[in-house]
Amino acid sequence: MSSGIHSPGRTVELTGFSLDTLRYYERIGLIDPVHRAVGGQRRYSEEDVEWLGILRCLRDTGMPIAQMREYAEQARGGDETVADRLALLEEHDQSVAEQIELLERQRAKLREKIAFYRASLG
Template sequence: MTETYSPAQTVEMSGFSLDTLRYYEKIGLIEPVRRAAGGHRRYTEDDLGWLDMLRCLRGTGMPIAQMQSFAELARDGDDTVADRLALLEEHDAAVEAELARLAEQRGKVRAKIEYYRSYLAQQRGVCEAQ
């Protein structure tokens, strides 16, 4: 029998809150979760793997609507692999553009840090000379 996990265990292992898990199920990002005899949700290893993918997509800035498209394509099976690839390539390009923008902004922050360090070093030098 396949091992399953309670919502509390899934929260701990996935890093998502219980509210997020329920929301993702409600909007179709997660397949309807299997339930135990008592009606309690039980998550599988496959569910955890999918949640890890969702965390990656969300963590790299993919909008929920685009994640929903990806989830729908994944549910539709192997005939949608090319569409999933195109969606992920588009997202990868957006991530690359964001990384470039962040690198540029980081350069500005670092330049300002160096300016302030130089300023403080110069001020210390003036104080010591007096």
């Protein structure tokens, strides 16, 4: 097998997604139908793995599946949808920034409590 084509197992290693998730993403249209070998086993291209990397980023930053599907549909639309994709990603980026701010405030409270307990120990 060439280095540009990956087995499902290798794709799991490269992307961190489970086999079930890869099949689910294909079924709901987040990824295009995957090429299959003669025996029917899925074969993922470098482009598939790169796209899955984008999906991993979106998922890990909390983008809902519905928005991910919207983004995937827009990406299939070609250059005509660049402005829409940009707007969707900018909106998501703002949401991520707000989550980070919240987490930083909560972490400060947590650290205050840790300091309190450390001081009480001695």
